Amino acid sequence: MNLANPVQKQAITTADKVFESLQHDIVEGRIEPGSKISEPELSKQYQVSRSTLREALNRLEKCHLIERKANVGSRVVECSVTGLLEIYQVREALEGMACRLAAQNMTDQEIEDLKRVLAVHADTKELQDGIAYYQEEGDLDFHYRVILGSHNAQLITILCSELYHLVRMYRCQFGMNSPRATRAFDEHRHILTAIAERDGELAEILMRRHIAASRKNIEKKLEKEY
Template identity: 75%
Template structure:
């Protein structure tokens, strides 16, 4: 899915379509993290020229989904714990800023649409069961909509353009299930209420706390898994 500012109207090129297909394959793990990218194979698979493929790969590099080195080629990024935590620190700062600006710049209609979206989210079975809070990308993603609502082109470019799919890749790779599912939804609800009240300071604080809590939850899950692995190792040695 190509994520664009809804006000933009652009023609979709072959490179756009290939970029989107490869992007989705990387995010969903169909093309494995850390795997080498074969340009001849991809060009043959999509029946496109190498120049068109390279245009798509250039865009994937800007989205931080692949890394390219001269005389070595392209690889899908590795999903590391350190990389994940660094991204969450960046998100905490920048999405907090976006939230403050959303409180200033969001229209009443945009706010109403977000409340409707959250009502739709609340009906999801996994959320009701408290096991997962999964959001489709783009217009059904709370964070994406808040960022767009900031109406700040630079924040939108960084968070929705450069980092958005990398964040979703990490979510897919590390799993969407979370004991914080219900709490995360409640935090979203409080954030949109702060935005609706035009309280930018509170909205920013709530968003920063929300992302920091998610990061802490991930750290706890990683620590628990490490302990379990160590216990298994000790039991078998």
């Protein structure tokens, strides 16, 4: 699924394909954090012009997956504990707002679709075993669907375009396994119930608590590892 522009779908260009390939490789760690971006090598690898590649790199920079410095060039961002916790603080505030708006604005069909997403999650073996709660990107991601359900273009751009893949990069870097797997899924169910009942205030509170609990769990995990 093309997540480059969830607000307005457009015809996929060569730059889109390069952007999505690089984005996926960075998020999954095949291009390591902190590694230098070589434009000549990538142009040759993807068989595209430097201008097409630069268009893709510009978009990766807007997604905060690469950074450019004068006289140094482009590098993949490095994941830091501080950066991770800051992102969760931003998510707590903005996704809480998105959840409140979703309770107000989601159509009945969107709510039914979200119920089916959780049904798919419930069938995964890792979740049933309480080991991990991994969500595929895009339409199979509970948070992604809730944000789209806010029907607020600004929130969608910030959370589904600018920060979405950076969040997934951090998740891959620091690991998806969590003793909170079953509890996190239950929290999703309670959030969905609040949305379905059109209780925006409760939906926002539950989403904020959900993300705050995930952040605290990560902090405890990192304290043991570092």
